[in-house]
Amino acid sequence: MINATQFTVLLLCVSAFAQTPADESASKFTRQSLGSDGRESFSQQPMPVGQPGNWMLKQAFSDEFEGAAVDGRKWLDEPPSWGPWTWTKNNAVVANGKLQLRMTHEPHSRKNQPRLFYKSGIIRSKHLRTYGYYEARIKGCSLFPGACPAFWIYSDGKETSGEVRYCEVDFVELQMNELNRKTGERDSVHHIDMNLHLRLADEDGSIRWVRPGIDPDMCKNAWVAPWDPRDDFHVYGCNVTPETITWYIDGAEVAQKPNFHWHLPMRVTLSLGLRHPHIGWVGQDMKPVPQAATADGFPTHMEVDYVRVWERQQDPAVRSE
Numbered sequence: 001m002i003n004a005t006q007f008t009v010l011l012l013c014v015s016a017f018a019q020t021p022a023d024e025s026a027s028k029f030t031r032q033s034l035g036s037d038g039r040e041s042f043s044q045q046p047m048p049v050g051q052p053g054n055w056m057l058k059q060a061f062s063d064e065f066e067g068a069a070v071d072g073r074k075w076l077d078e079p080p081s082w083g084p085w086t087w088t089k090n091n092a093v094v095a096n097g098k099l100q101l102r103m104t105h106e107p108h109s110r111k112n113q114p115r116l117f118y119k120s121g122i123i124r125s126k127h128l129r130t131y132g133y134y135e136a137r138i139k140g141c142s143l144f145p146g147a148c149p150a151f152w153i154y155s156d157g158k159e160t161s162g163e164v165r166y167c168e169v170d171f172v173e174l175q176m177n178e179l180n181r182k183t184g185e186r187d188s189v190h191h192i193d194m195n196l197h198l199r200l201a202d203e204d205g206s207i208r209w210v211r212p213g214i215d216p217d218m219c220k221n222a223w224v225a226p227w228d229p230r231d232d233f234h235v236y237g238c239n240v241t242p243e244t245i246t247w248y249i250d251g252a253e254v255a256q257k258p259n260f261h262w263h264l265p266m267r268v269t270l271s272l273g274l275r276h277p278h279i280g281w282v283g284q285d286m287k288p289v290p291q292a293a294t295a296d297g298f299p300t301h302m303e304v305d306y307v308r309v310w311e312r313q314q315d316p317a318v319r320s321e
Contacts, residue, residue, distance in 0.1 A: 046308060048133045049235045050251025054313040060127045061134075061268045061309035065099045075123040081110060084279045084288045091121030091272075098303045099123065101272040103147050105298040117293040120147075120272050121301075128265035129153070129309065134171055135237040137305035140229035141272060142297070144189045145177035148275045149229075149302035151236055153266035157199070165207055166199035167262045169245060172236040174229045174302075177276050181213070186276070189228055194221040194238075194247045194254070198261050210261075221247060221255035233305055268309060272302050 045057050063071060070077045070092050078089040091102040101121035108116055136151045154168040173193040177186050196219040198210040212220035227234075237248040245262060247255040277292040 048135055048237060048308070048310055050248060051133060051237070051239070055133065055310040056313055058129070058132065058309045058311055061125050061129060062307060063099075064097070064306050065094050065304065066097055067094055069094050070099070070123055074126060076126055077121075077123050079122065079124055083286050084113075084116060085273055086110060086116055086119045087122045087271075088119045091119055092123050093121070098305055099270065099307075100301045100303055101149070101270060102299050102301040103141070103143070103272050103274065105293075105295040107293070114288060115290060116288055117290070118274050118278065118298070120274060122269065122271040125268040128156075128267055130263060130265050131240050131242060131311075133237060133239045133310045133312070134268065134307075135235060135309075136171070136270065136307040137233050137235050138172070138174070138229075138270075139231075139233045139303040139305075140174045140189075141300045141302045142230060143300035144175050144230065145186070145276055146274070146278055146297060147300055147302075148176050148273045149174045150269075150271050150273055151307070152269050152271075153240075154197075154269065155264040155266045159264065163201055164198065164261050164264060165201055166197075167264050167266065168197040169238065169240060169262055169266070170195045170197070171238040171247065172249075175275070179276075187222075188224075189230065190225045192223045192225055192229070192249070192254075194223070195219055196245070196257065196262065200261070218257065218260065221257065223247075223249065223254040225249070233303070268307065270304055270307060272300075 047055055060074060063074060070089070077092040079087055081087050086108065091104060093100045093102065101123070103118055103120045105117060106119045108119070110116060134153065138149060138151060140149050141147050150173045151171045152169060152173075153171070155166055157166040159165045171194065173195070175189055176191065176193050178193070179186055195212045198219070199207055200210055201207055210219060235250050237251070239246045239248070240262065241259065242263065243259055245257050245259050246253060278289055279286050280289050
């Protein structure tokens with residue numbers, strides 16, 4: 001999600017599946033109610049889809065989006081922008097029991113950036129967490145290609161000691177339309193990415209990125225869905241433990257990697273980010289592509305039915321703040 005130049009700015013902002021969507025019962029069968037004090041309550045605690053065991057829901061990172069607006073106690077909906085992505089709170093809206101993250105065609109400028117053309121929605125948790133089971137029920141956006149609905153966690157990038165200076169776990173990135181380096185063709189709308197990113201410090205103090213394109217064995221995962229993520233909601237989950245990171249879609253495992261480095265506290269994030277053909281690589285930086293700018297297809301939005309985070313009770317204490 002973040003390249004070398006954008007990371008500097010970020011430091012400042014701190015086919016085994018049926019083709020039917022995830023059962024609606026996986027969503028609101030334990031829908032929360034809001035008390036007179038506005039606090040969340042569940043008549044029955046929801047459990048992760050397809051995950052047996054003793055789980056405790058972590059309310060500070062979970063939301064059913066039943067209120068009238070984004071819950072400011074939990075989420076930041078207008079963090080400082082970075083790279084070609086401009087985040088605005090007007091594009092993060094709660095309506096009809098769902099979070100809508102929108103992308104709009106709005107030509108504008110930002111400090112130290114060339115002319116930009118789009119603004120997007122994001123919410124990022126105010127608290128930090130490392131291990132646990134992360135799950136969201138998401139419907140993709142109508143636009144393809146051009147926008148990427150994403151559910152992820154990332155660290156603040158403030159580490160100044162140790163080997164790992166930044167880490168990121170992408171639980172799901174939809175509709176990326178990335179260029180396949182082997183075939184020379186771009187990925188279809190059915191291609192779902194679930195990747196890992198790092199910044200590591202070498203012994204000489206130099207900092208380097210480790211990404212899916214640099215070390216695919218450690219960082220790259222993908223799955224081709226038999227359905228179109230734009231058509232309906234599906235449940236995207238990830239279990240992050242000290243030993244492994246395991247990805248799930250509609251309760252079924254689709255990928256797993258050893259957890260060699262992803263141990264920093266991170267922020268839970270949902271976002272709708274600009275993608276090809278509206279941005280492209282220039283050297284090591286992601287830049288806007290002015291000649292591709294158009295109002296056609298905009299506005300567009302992704303929907304989030306809920307986001308939930310659990311801690312497994314028999315596990316040792318997790319790192320969270």
